[in-house]
Amino acid sequence: MKNKTVSIKHIAEHLNISVTTVSFVLNGKAKEKHISEILTQKVLDYAQKVNYKPNQLAQSLRTGKSKILVFMVEDISNYFFAKLARIIEDIAYEKGYKVIFCSNENDDTKSLELIGLFKNRQVDGFIIVPSPGIKNMVAELIEENHPVILLDRYFHDLECNSVVIDDQKATFDATSHLIANNYKKIAFITTDSDQMQVQNRLLGYKNAIAVNKLKSHILKIPYKDAKNGKAKKSIKKYLTTQDLDAVFFATNYLTQSGLETFKENNLESNYNLGMVAFGDNELFKIYNPTITAVSQPLEAICHSLMELMLMLLKQKNVKEISKKIVLNAELKVRESSNKRVF
Incomplete structure (x- = not known):
């Protein structure tokens, strides 16, 4: 049992209930779907017993959500960006998200390649410190309804959510x-x-x-x-x-x-x-x-980014939210x- 990948179907067969019921319980929708507390606990206990791990790929294909965010900065080794990354990681984790960190080195070619790669991997959202020439790519992400927030800088002639310092x-x-x-x-x-x-x-x-x-x-x-x-x-x-x-x-x-x-x-x-x-x-x-x-203000920057990102992730149309958050330094x-x- 320990060496085999345990599926939702296996749990359903063992407990003699439907795959749909198991799925609702494991995705936190038991109360919403009026599944009894006794059955809910039964499913959760057995899933823990057999060390059930969700298939992230299958889950993302089914829900359209990967629970992964991209945090692209100029240089992740830079003290400022590294500190932000650490705080963002903790906040995102508490909200059920994982974060992929990367550096674009202020290079447009690298920025475009990375954005294209992560878009194809169906990440849920992008926090980007943009290199100078990627305005069109950012606009394309927004047109395709991807949540995007620009950090540290933005494009004056592009309507995009951003968090910057004065x-x-x-x-x-x-x-x-x-x-x-x-x-x-x-x-x-x-x-x-x-x-x-x-x-x-x-x-x-x-x-x-x-x-x-x-x-x-x-x-x-x-x-x-x-x-x-x-x-x-x-x-x-x-x-x-x-x-x-x-x-x-x-x-x-x-x-x-x-x-x-x-x-x-x-x-x-x-x-x-x-x-x-x-x-x-x-x-x-x-x-x-x-x-x-x-x-x-590192903490304020990160909390502003994540609060705004969580709002965007809930929107059917990301264009319904347009915020430019300007924070003061000390x-x-x-x-x-x-x-x-x-």
């Missing part, structure tokens, strides 16, 4: 914090990208600088260099050739490159730079000095942005 406000507030603490020559180090969240962060910095009638100092690093470790050379050259008193890193991977550059070249001691990072990290609390960071003030003393 990047512009977060960056404006963080830059204003540096200015209030007597930093006036603040470098903003970002990627050379047209992505919405990158542009909004840059705009927040520019607005804060303009409001305070200061001069902007902007370094844009090619995306590929920012991701493959070549950013350090550009950061070192910029920081050692400009008259600066603070630096604001626009992403957590640029922050990492910056910190490595500081340590390898003793820039902190030589230049006494203030610093802020967009994206918090547990290590920032123990770094010396501790690092001020724009902290994205500035975690630490030693790296302490008031500058002349």
Whole structure:
């Protein structure tokens, strides 16, 4: 018995009841179908005794639901996305769903291949951090009635559910914090990208600088260099050739490159730079000095994503729901942005 796959038919034959009755009980519909509590418990006890495992493929073909969601991000090893993935996994599991995690590396070809693969596998829904050129594919998913939520960024001219951070406000507030603490020559180090969240962060910095009638100092690093470790050379050259008193890193991977550059070249001691990072990290609390960071609300992001996804999964037409959820980040003030003393 232990070595054989136990089917619903086997359970039905053993208990001398219909396959339909067994199916209703195992799918939690006993009360709805007016099946007695005694018979329900009898089925459940025997299913447990014979270690019954549902055939997921057959179940998905029968119900049209796989109970699987896709969580596609830019880079699953990135601290921000990895933390989100862990929280999403727990919330989804509590709701009866499993999650497939994958990275698109901000590459359109890979994004399209992965979406096509999972669509053919009949996953129930998609949470996607979109690469720049997949708007048409996302639109196609929606037209085909697949639940889709965009995370971190969206397409301005596409009606699609999304959960994002108010990047512009977060960056404006963080830059204003540096200015209030007597930093006036603040470098903003970002990627050379047209992505919405990158542009909004840059705009927040520019607005804060303009409001305070200061001069902007902007370094844009090619995306590929920012991701493959070549950013350090550009950061070192910029920081050692400009008259600066603070630096604001626009992403957590640029922050990492910056910190490595500081340590390898003793820039902190030589230049006494203030610093802020967009994206918090547990290590920032123990770094010396501790690092001020724009902290994205991980729990709120994940709960918003799953609440919205569960709503979409219940809809006969996913177009009936259209929400753009914008959440606020929090500035975690630490030693790296302490008031500058002349």
